[in-house]
Amino acid sequence: xxxxxxxxxxEKFGTLQSSHPNVLxxxxxxxxxxxxxxxxIPSYKNEEWRYTPVSNLFKQSYSFSEKISTINQASVxxxxxxxxxxxxxxxxxxxxxxxxxxxIRSAANELVIIPxxxxxxxxxxxxxxxxxxxxxxxYLQDGIHAxxxxxxxxxxxxxxxxxxxxxxxxYIYHIADTVQNPVLxxxxxxxxxxxxxxxxxxxxxxxxxxxxxxxxxxxxxVVAGNAVFEYYKLQNxxxxxxxxxxxxIRQIGKSYxxxxxxxxxxxxxxxxxxxxxxTPGNEAHMYGLYLLKGNTHADNHTLVDNREPxxxxxxxxxxxxxDATTGVFSGKIYVRPQAQKINAYxxxxxxxxxxxxxxxxxxxxxxxxxxVKCSHGCTIGRLxxxxxxxxxxxxxxxxxxxxMLLQAFANDVIEKIKIxxxxxxxxxxxxxxxxxxxx
Numbered sequence: 001x002x003x004x005x006x007x008x009x010x011e012k013f014g015t016l017q018s019s020h021p022n023v024l025x026x027x028x029x030x031x032x033x034x035x036x037x038x039x040x041i042p043s044y045k046n047e048e049w050r051y052t053p054v055s056n057l058f059k060q061s062y063s064f065s066e067k068i069s070t071i072n073q074a075s076v077x078x079x080x081x082x083x084x085x086x087x088x089x090x091x092x093x094x095x096x097x098x099x100x101x102x103x104i105r106s107a108a109n110e111l112v113i114i115p116x117x118x119x120x121x122x123x124x125x126x127x128x129x130x131x132x133x134x135x136x137x138x139y140l141q142d143g144i145h146a147x148x149x150x151x152x153x154x155x156x157x158x159x160x161x162x163x164x165x166x167x168x169x170x171y172i173y174h175i176a177d178t179v180q181n182p183v184l185x186x187x188x189x190x191x192x193x194x195x196x197x198x199x200x201x202x203x204x205x206x207x208x209x210x211x212x213x214x215x216x217x218x219x220x221x222v223v224a225g226n227a228v229f230e231y232y233k234l235q236n237x238x239x240x241x242x243x244x245x246x247x248x249i250r251q252i253g254k255s256y257x258x259x260x261x262x263x264x265x266x267x268x269x270x271x272x273x274x275x276x277x278x279t280p281g282n283e284a285h286m287y288g289l290y291l292l293k294g295n296t297h298a299d300n301h302t303l304v305d306n307r308e309p310x311x312x313x314x315x316x317x318x319x320x321x322x323d324a325t326t327g328v329f330s331g332k333i334y335v336r337p338q339a340q341k342i343n344a345y346x347x348x349x350x351x352x353x354x355x356x357x358x359x360x361x362x363x364x365x366x367x368x369x370x371x372v373k374c375s376h377g378c379t380i381g382r383l384x385x386x387x388x389x390x391x392x393x394x395x396x397x398x399x400x401x402x403x404m405l406l407q408a409f410a411n412d413v414i415e416k417i418k419i420x421x422x423x424x425x426x427x428x429x430x431x432x433x434x435x436x437x438x439x
Contacts, residue, residue: 024120028134032149041143051328051360052299062184069177079206082421088170095185096154112159119157132222136248148186148218155188160197169200178209185215193227200230207241215243225253236264246272254281263290263298274303277311288317289413292325299328306339319350321357328360335367346376403434
Protein backbone atom coordinates (compact mmCIF):
# COMPACT_ATOMS: atom_id res chain seq x y z
CA UNK A 1 0.00 0.00 0.00
CA UNK A 2 1.57 3.29 -1.04
CA UNK A 3 1.87 5.59 1.94
CA UNK A 4 0.65 8.63 0.03
CA UNK A 5 -2.84 7.24 -0.38
CA UNK A 6 -5.07 9.38 1.82
CA UNK A 7 -7.27 6.52 2.98
CA UNK A 8 -4.25 4.51 4.09
CA UNK A 9 -2.76 7.42 6.05
CA UNK A 10 -6.11 8.19 7.68
CA GLU A 11 -6.57 4.56 8.69
CA LYS A 12 -3.11 4.28 10.22
CA PHE A 13 -3.46 7.58 12.07
CA GLY A 14 -6.88 6.65 13.49
CA THR A 15 -5.60 3.27 14.66
CA LEU A 16 -2.59 4.88 16.36
CA GLN A 17 -4.67 7.48 18.19
CA SER A 18 -7.16 4.93 19.50
CA SER A 19 -4.57 2.33 20.51
CA HIS A 20 -2.28 4.82 22.31
CA PRO A 21 -4.75 7.13 24.10
CA ASN A 22 -2.32 9.41 25.94
CA VAL A 23 -3.82 12.91 25.98
CA LEU A 24 -0.51 14.73 25.57
CA UNK A 25 0.80 12.60 22.71
CA UNK A 26 -2.59 12.49 21.02
CA UNK A 27 -2.70 16.29 20.96
CA UNK A 28 0.79 16.56 19.48
CA UNK A 29 0.01 13.92 16.88
CA UNK A 30 -3.27 15.61 15.99
CA UNK A 31 -1.52 18.93 15.33
CA UNK A 32 1.04 17.15 13.19
CA UNK A 33 -1.65 15.35 11.22
CA UNK A 34 -3.51 18.58 10.53
CA UNK A 35 -0.29 20.18 9.32
CA UNK A 36 0.43 17.18 7.08
CA UNK A 37 -3.03 17.41 5.53
CA UNK A 38 -2.61 21.16 4.98
CA UNK A 39 0.83 21.22 3.35
CA UNK A 40 1.42 17.71 1.98
CA ILE A 41 4.75 16.38 0.76
CA PRO A 42 7.04 19.14 -0.58
CA SER A 43 7.90 19.27 -4.27
CA TYR A 44 10.65 21.06 -6.17
CA LYS A 45 8.43 24.17 -6.08
CA ASN A 46 9.16 24.40 -2.36
CA GLU A 47 12.36 26.48 -2.08
CA GLU A 48 13.62 24.49 0.91
CA TRP A 49 13.36 21.27 -1.14
CA ARG A 50 14.26 22.69 -4.54
CA TYR A 51 17.29 20.45 -5.10
CA THR A 52 16.03 17.32 -3.34
CA PRO A 53 13.12 15.47 -4.98
CA VAL A 54 11.83 13.88 -1.80
CA SER A 55 8.38 13.31 -3.35
CA ASN A 56 9.94 10.55 -5.49
CA LEU A 57 10.38 8.45 -2.36
CA PHE A 58 6.64 8.41 -1.82
CA LYS A 59 6.05 6.52 -5.05
CA GLN A 60 7.33 3.42 -3.25
CA SER A 61 5.13 1.06 -1.23
CA TYR A 62 6.36 0.65 2.33
CA SER A 63 5.67 -1.38 5.39
CA PHE A 64 4.66 1.22 7.96
CA SER A 65 6.93 0.97 11.07
CA GLU A 66 6.03 -2.65 11.71
CA LYS A 67 6.97 -4.25 15.04
CA ILE A 68 7.57 -7.65 13.46
CA SER A 69 11.26 -7.91 12.64
CA THR A 70 14.05 -10.41 12.10
CA ILE A 71 16.55 -8.22 13.99
CA ASN A 72 18.07 -9.85 17.07
CA GLN A 73 21.11 -9.29 19.27
CA ALA A 74 23.39 -11.03 16.78
CA SER A 75 22.16 -8.67 14.06
CA VAL A 76 22.91 -5.63 16.22
CA UNK A 77 26.42 -6.94 16.88
CA UNK A 78 27.25 -6.61 13.17
CA UNK A 79 26.38 -2.91 13.27
CA UNK A 80 28.10 -1.93 16.51
CA UNK A 81 30.47 1.03 16.66
CA UNK A 82 33.94 0.75 18.25
CA UNK A 83 34.10 0.61 22.06
CA UNK A 84 30.38 -0.14 22.19
CA UNK A 85 30.97 -2.25 25.31
CA UNK A 86 31.81 0.96 27.17
CA UNK A 87 28.89 2.98 25.82
CA UNK A 88 25.17 3.23 26.40
CA UNK A 89 23.43 1.65 23.41
CA UNK A 90 19.92 2.58 22.33
CA UNK A 91 18.42 0.61 19.44
CA UNK A 92 15.55 1.58 17.14
CA UNK A 93 14.23 -1.10 14.79
CA UNK A 94 11.98 0.17 12.00
CA UNK A 95 11.66 3.44 13.89
CA UNK A 96 10.53 1.85 17.17
CA UNK A 97 12.59 1.88 20.36
CA UNK A 98 13.58 -1.67 21.30
CA UNK A 99 14.57 -1.86 25.00
CA UNK A 100 15.40 -5.57 24.74
CA UNK A 101 18.17 -4.90 22.21
CA UNK A 102 19.38 -1.76 24.00
CA UNK A 103 22.02 -1.72 26.73
CA ILE A 104 21.99 1.21 29.15
CA ARG A 105 25.19 0.91 31.18
CA SER A 106 25.10 4.21 33.08
CA ALA A 107 23.37 4.25 36.45
CA ALA A 108 19.69 5.22 36.51
CA ASN A 109 20.47 8.34 38.53
CA GLU A 110 22.92 9.48 35.83
CA LEU A 111 20.96 8.79 32.65
CA VAL A 112 17.25 8.16 32.21
CA ILE A 113 16.11 6.48 28.97
CA ILE A 114 12.46 5.45 28.82
CA PRO A 115 9.75 5.09 26.16
CA UNK A 116 8.11 8.40 25.33
CA UNK A 117 4.67 7.02 26.18
CA UNK A 118 5.94 6.15 29.66
CA UNK A 119 7.53 9.59 30.11
CA UNK A 120 4.26 11.29 29.14
CA UNK A 121 2.56 9.51 32.05
CA UNK A 122 5.41 10.08 34.53
CA UNK A 123 4.89 13.04 36.87
CA UNK A 124 8.67 13.68 36.84
CA UNK A 125 8.80 14.22 33.07
CA UNK A 126 5.33 14.98 31.74
CA UNK A 127 5.78 18.75 32.14
CA UNK A 128 9.03 18.60 30.15
CA UNK A 129 7.27 16.80 27.31
CA UNK A 130 4.35 19.20 27.45
CA UNK A 131 6.67 22.21 27.16
CA UNK A 132 9.22 20.96 24.63
CA UNK A 133 7.84 18.11 22.51
CA UNK A 134 6.94 19.33 19.03
CA UNK A 135 8.63 22.75 19.23
CA UNK A 136 10.65 21.93 16.09
CA UNK A 137 7.46 22.36 14.06
CA UNK A 138 7.81 26.12 14.52
CA TYR A 139 10.83 25.96 12.22
CA LEU A 140 10.06 22.97 10.02
CA GLN A 141 6.65 23.41 8.46
CA ASP A 142 6.78 20.85 5.67
CA GLY A 143 4.85 17.62 5.26
CA ILE A 144 7.85 15.37 5.93
CA HIS A 145 8.33 16.74 9.43
CA ALA A 146 4.56 16.80 10.00
CA UNK A 147 4.30 13.14 8.97
CA UNK A 148 6.76 12.12 11.65
CA UNK A 149 4.87 14.14 14.27
CA UNK A 150 1.59 12.58 13.15
CA UNK A 151 2.91 9.11 13.92
CA UNK A 152 4.87 9.59 17.14
CA UNK A 153 4.97 6.02 18.40
CA UNK A 154 7.68 3.91 19.97
CA UNK A 155 9.73 7.04 20.61
CA UNK A 156 12.17 7.60 23.43
CA UNK A 157 12.79 10.22 26.12
CA UNK A 158 16.35 10.81 27.34
CA UNK A 159 17.00 12.84 30.49
CA UNK A 160 20.32 13.87 32.04
CA UNK A 161 19.81 15.20 35.58
CA UNK A 162 21.24 18.44 36.93
CA UNK A 163 25.06 18.53 37.32
CA UNK A 164 25.50 15.02 35.93
CA UNK A 165 28.33 14.51 33.47
CA UNK A 166 27.52 11.21 31.76
CA UNK A 167 30.88 9.45 31.44
CA UNK A 168 29.77 6.92 28.83
CA UNK A 169 28.63 8.16 25.41
CA UNK A 170 25.16 7.31 24.16
CA TYR A 171 25.16 5.37 20.87
CA ILE A 172 21.87 5.29 18.98
CA TYR A 173 21.51 2.62 16.28
CA HIS A 174 18.73 3.07 13.70
CA ILE A 175 18.13 -0.27 11.98
CA ALA A 176 15.69 -0.74 9.13
CA ASP A 177 14.68 -4.37 8.58
CA THR A 178 13.88 -4.68 4.85
CA VAL A 179 14.40 -8.42 4.56
CA GLN A 180 10.69 -8.94 3.83
CA ASN A 181 9.47 -5.53 2.61
CA PRO A 182 10.56 -1.94 2.03
CA VAL A 183 10.18 -0.05 5.32
CA LEU A 184 9.21 3.47 6.35
CA UNK A 185 10.72 4.15 9.78
CA UNK A 186 9.87 7.29 11.76
CA UNK A 187 11.93 7.39 14.96
CA UNK A 188 11.21 10.21 17.39
CA UNK A 189 13.18 11.28 20.44
CA UNK A 190 13.32 14.09 22.96
CA UNK A 191 16.63 14.68 24.76
CA UNK A 192 16.75 16.96 27.83
CA UNK A 193 19.98 18.10 29.48
CA UNK A 194 19.30 19.78 32.81
CA UNK A 195 21.50 22.53 34.26
CA UNK A 196 25.27 21.79 34.16
CA UNK A 197 24.71 18.36 32.60
CA UNK A 198 26.97 16.86 29.92
CA UNK A 199 26.21 14.24 27.26
CA UNK A 200 27.97 12.83 24.20
CA UNK A 201 25.56 11.32 21.67
CA UNK A 202 26.29 9.34 18.48
CA UNK A 203 23.76 8.26 15.85
CA UNK A 204 24.32 5.77 13.05
CA UNK A 205 22.04 4.06 10.51
CA UNK A 206 21.96 0.60 8.93
CA UNK A 207 19.60 -1.29 6.64
CA UNK A 208 19.34 -5.05 7.14
CA UNK A 209 18.14 -6.40 3.80
CA UNK A 210 18.28 -5.31 0.18
CA UNK A 211 14.91 -3.58 -0.23
CA UNK A 212 14.42 0.17 0.01
CA UNK A 213 14.29 1.84 3.39
CA UNK A 214 13.13 5.36 4.23
CA UNK A 215 14.01 6.74 7.66
CA UNK A 216 12.17 9.95 8.53
CA UNK A 217 13.64 10.93 11.90
CA UNK A 218 13.06 13.84 14.25
CA UNK A 219 15.26 14.38 17.31
CA UNK A 220 14.54 17.35 19.56
CA UNK A 221 17.26 18.36 22.03
CA VAL A 222 16.87 20.83 24.90
CA VAL A 223 20.05 22.14 26.53
CA ALA A 224 19.74 24.05 29.82
CA GLY A 225 22.18 26.51 31.41
CA ASN A 226 25.86 25.53 31.69
CA ALA A 227 25.18 22.20 29.97
CA VAL A 228 27.45 20.70 27.30
CA PHE A 229 26.07 18.65 24.42
CA GLU A 230 28.23 16.86 21.85
CA TYR A 231 26.44 15.30 18.88
CA TYR A 232 27.86 13.06 16.14
CA LYS A 233 26.04 11.53 13.17
CA LEU A 234 27.51 8.83 10.88
CA GLN A 235 25.62 7.88 7.71
CA ASN A 236 27.17 4.96 5.85
CA UNK A 237 24.29 2.83 4.62
CA UNK A 238 23.43 0.96 1.41
CA UNK A 239 22.51 2.64 -1.88
CA UNK A 240 18.75 2.14 -1.43
CA UNK A 241 18.67 3.57 2.10
CA UNK A 242 16.99 6.97 2.10
CA UNK A 243 16.83 9.39 5.00
CA UNK A 244 15.36 12.67 6.12
CA UNK A 245 16.88 13.44 9.50
CA UNK A 246 16.07 16.43 11.66
CA UNK A 247 18.19 17.36 14.68
CA UNK A 248 16.61 20.38 16.37
CA ILE A 249 18.68 21.74 19.26
CA ARG A 250 17.39 24.50 21.56
CA GLN A 251 19.81 26.20 23.93
CA ILE A 252 17.39 27.44 26.56
CA GLY A 253 20.22 28.41 28.92
CA LYS A 254 23.77 29.67 28.34
CA SER A 255 25.35 26.45 27.10
CA TYR A 256 27.77 24.79 24.68
CA UNK A 257 26.83 22.65 21.66
CA UNK A 258 29.17 20.80 19.31
CA UNK A 259 27.88 18.85 16.26
CA UNK A 260 29.59 16.80 13.53
CA UNK A 261 27.64 15.17 10.65
CA UNK A 262 29.46 12.71 8.37
CA UNK A 263 27.74 11.28 5.27
CA UNK A 264 29.62 8.57 3.36
CA UNK A 265 27.00 6.45 1.61
CA UNK A 266 23.27 6.02 1.07
CA UNK A 267 20.52 6.86 -1.39
CA UNK A 268 18.80 10.20 -0.92
CA UNK A 269 19.98 11.76 2.33
CA UNK A 270 18.65 15.00 3.80
CA UNK A 271 19.96 16.39 7.10
CA UNK A 272 18.26 19.28 8.89
CA UNK A 273 20.49 20.55 11.70
CA UNK A 274 19.00 23.48 13.61
CA UNK A 275 20.46 25.32 16.58
CA UNK A 276 18.19 27.83 18.32
CA UNK A 277 20.02 30.18 20.69
CA UNK A 278 17.40 31.32 23.17
CA THR A 279 19.67 32.77 25.86
CA PRO A 280 22.49 35.36 25.82
CA GLY A 281 26.01 33.94 25.62
CA ASN A 282 25.24 30.65 23.87
CA GLU A 283 28.04 28.97 21.90
CA ALA A 284 27.71 26.42 19.09
CA HIS A 285 30.08 24.71 16.64
CA MET A 286 28.74 22.84 13.58
CA TYR A 287 30.81 20.66 11.27
CA GLY A 288 29.87 18.42 8.36
CA LEU A 289 31.54 16.21 5.77
CA TYR A 290 29.82 14.57 2.80
CA LEU A 291 32.18 12.25 0.90
CA LEU A 292 30.00 10.77 -1.83
CA LYS A 293 30.20 8.06 -4.50
CA GLY A 294 27.84 6.25 -6.84
CA ASN A 295 24.48 8.02 -7.10
CA THR A 296 24.21 9.26 -3.53
CA HIS A 297 22.39 12.55 -3.03
CA ALA A 298 23.28 14.38 0.22
CA ASP A 299 21.47 17.56 1.22
CA ASN A 300 22.59 19.42 4.35
CA HIS A 301 20.31 22.18 5.62
CA THR A 302 21.58 24.08 8.64
CA LEU A 303 20.06 26.87 10.69
CA VAL A 304 21.47 29.01 13.49
CA ASP A 305 18.88 31.34 14.98
CA ASN A 306 20.43 34.01 17.21
CA ARG A 307 17.52 35.18 19.30
CA GLU A 308 19.55 36.83 22.08
CA PRO A 309 22.79 38.88 22.27
CA UNK A 310 26.42 37.84 22.87
CA UNK A 311 26.13 34.46 21.11
CA UNK A 312 28.86 32.76 19.07
CA UNK A 313 28.58 30.17 16.29
CA UNK A 314 31.10 28.67 13.90
CA UNK A 315 30.11 26.42 11.00
CA UNK A 316 32.22 24.47 8.50
CA UNK A 317 30.79 21.96 6.00
CA UNK A 318 32.93 20.23 3.36
CA UNK A 319 31.90 18.04 0.42
CA UNK A 320 33.63 15.71 -2.04
CA UNK A 321 31.46 14.53 -4.94
CA UNK A 322 32.47 11.71 -7.30
CA ASP A 323 30.70 9.62 -9.97
CA ALA A 324 27.09 10.85 -10.46
CA THR A 325 26.60 12.14 -6.92
CA THR A 326 24.91 15.36 -5.90
CA GLY A 327 25.72 17.52 -2.91
CA VAL A 328 23.51 20.27 -1.52
CA PHE A 329 24.33 22.75 1.23
CA SER A 330 21.91 25.39 2.45
CA GLY A 331 22.99 27.25 5.55
CA LYS A 332 21.04 30.02 7.25
CA ILE A 333 22.10 32.38 9.99
CA TYR A 334 19.40 34.55 11.54
CA VAL A 335 20.24 37.48 13.80
CA ARG A 336 17.17 38.92 15.52
CA PRO A 337 16.87 42.68 16.21
CA GLN A 338 17.60 42.26 19.91
CA ALA A 339 20.59 39.95 19.28
CA GLN A 340 23.44 42.49 19.36
CA LYS A 341 27.14 41.57 19.78
CA ILE A 342 26.76 38.36 17.75
CA ASN A 343 29.70 36.53 16.19
CA ALA A 344 28.58 34.03 13.53
CA TYR A 345 30.71 32.39 10.86
CA UNK A 346 29.80 29.95 8.11
CA UNK A 347 31.86 28.25 5.40
CA UNK A 348 31.09 25.60 2.78
CA UNK A 349 33.87 24.10 0.62
CA UNK A 350 33.40 21.51 -2.15
CA UNK A 351 35.53 19.40 -4.48
CA UNK A 352 34.19 17.77 -7.65
CA UNK A 353 36.06 14.67 -8.82
CA UNK A 354 33.82 13.78 -11.76
CA UNK A 355 32.27 15.61 -14.69
CA UNK A 356 28.95 14.00 -13.74
CA UNK A 357 29.05 15.15 -10.12
CA UNK A 358 27.35 18.36 -9.04
CA UNK A 359 26.81 20.54 -6.01
CA UNK A 360 24.37 23.31 -5.11
CA UNK A 361 25.39 25.60 -2.28
CA UNK A 362 23.47 28.46 -0.72
CA UNK A 363 24.93 30.15 2.35
CA UNK A 364 22.60 32.81 3.74
CA UNK A 365 22.65 35.60 6.31
CA UNK A 366 19.57 37.41 7.56
CA UNK A 367 20.70 40.13 9.96
CA UNK A 368 18.34 42.52 11.73
CA UNK A 369 20.86 43.91 14.24
CA UNK A 370 23.62 46.43 13.59
CA UNK A 371 26.37 45.50 16.09
CA VAL A 372 27.39 42.05 14.86
CA LYS A 373 30.26 40.19 13.20
CA CYS A 374 28.97 37.70 10.64
CA SER A 375 30.47 36.13 7.53
CA HIS A 376 29.70 33.35 5.09
CA GLY A 377 31.24 31.90 1.97
CA CYS A 378 31.46 28.90 -0.32
CA THR A 379 33.92 27.39 -2.80
CA ILE A 380 33.54 24.77 -5.54
CA GLY A 381 36.51 23.41 -7.45
CA ARG A 382 38.78 20.55 -8.44
CA LEU A 383 41.79 19.14 -6.63
CA UNK A 384 44.73 21.54 -6.44
CA UNK A 385 46.89 20.76 -9.48
CA UNK A 386 49.95 22.43 -7.97
CA UNK A 387 49.69 20.31 -4.83
CA UNK A 388 49.25 17.19 -6.97
CA UNK A 389 52.33 18.11 -9.01
CA UNK A 390 54.34 18.67 -5.85
CA UNK A 391 53.44 15.24 -4.45
CA UNK A 392 54.09 13.54 -7.80
CA UNK A 393 57.50 15.21 -7.99
CA UNK A 394 58.33 13.55 -4.66
CA UNK A 395 57.76 10.11 -6.15
CA UNK A 396 54.16 9.59 -5.00
CA UNK A 397 51.90 7.99 -7.62
CA UNK A 398 48.80 9.84 -8.86
CA UNK A 399 46.21 7.78 -6.99
CA UNK A 400 48.02 8.02 -3.67
CA UNK A 401 48.60 11.75 -4.15
CA UNK A 402 44.89 12.36 -4.77
CA UNK A 403 43.95 10.27 -1.74
CA MET A 404 46.38 12.20 0.46
CA LEU A 405 44.95 15.55 -0.62
CA LEU A 406 41.38 14.39 -0.06
CA GLN A 407 42.22 13.00 3.38
CA ALA A 408 43.77 16.33 4.32
CA PHE A 409 40.67 18.13 3.00
CA ALA A 410 38.37 15.93 5.09
CA ASN A 411 40.54 16.09 8.18
CA ASP A 412 39.46 19.65 8.99
CA VAL A 413 36.08 18.17 9.90
CA ILE A 414 37.06 14.71 11.18
CA GLU A 415 39.50 16.13 13.72
CA LYS A 416 36.53 17.82 15.39
CA ILE A 417 35.23 14.42 16.56
CA LYS A 418 36.22 14.33 20.22
CA ILE A 419 35.43 10.65 20.83
CA UNK A 420 38.75 9.07 19.88
CA UNK A 421 37.50 5.61 18.91
CA UNK A 422 34.75 7.08 16.72
CA UNK A 423 37.19 9.47 15.05
CA UNK A 424 39.61 6.63 14.28
CA UNK A 425 36.76 4.47 12.97
CA UNK A 426 35.61 7.18 10.54
CA UNK A 427 39.19 7.90 9.49
CA UNK A 428 39.56 4.22 8.62
CA UNK A 429 36.32 4.25 6.62
CA UNK A 430 37.55 7.27 4.65
CA UNK A 431 41.01 5.78 3.99
CA UNK A 432 39.47 2.51 2.80
CA UNK A 433 36.99 4.39 0.63
CA UNK A 434 39.67 6.52 -1.03
CA UNK A 435 42.03 3.61 -1.58
CA UNK A 436 39.35 1.93 -3.72
CA UNK A 437 37.70 5.02 -5.17
CA UNK A 438 40.87 6.75 -6.40
CA UNK A 439 42.79 3.68 -7.58
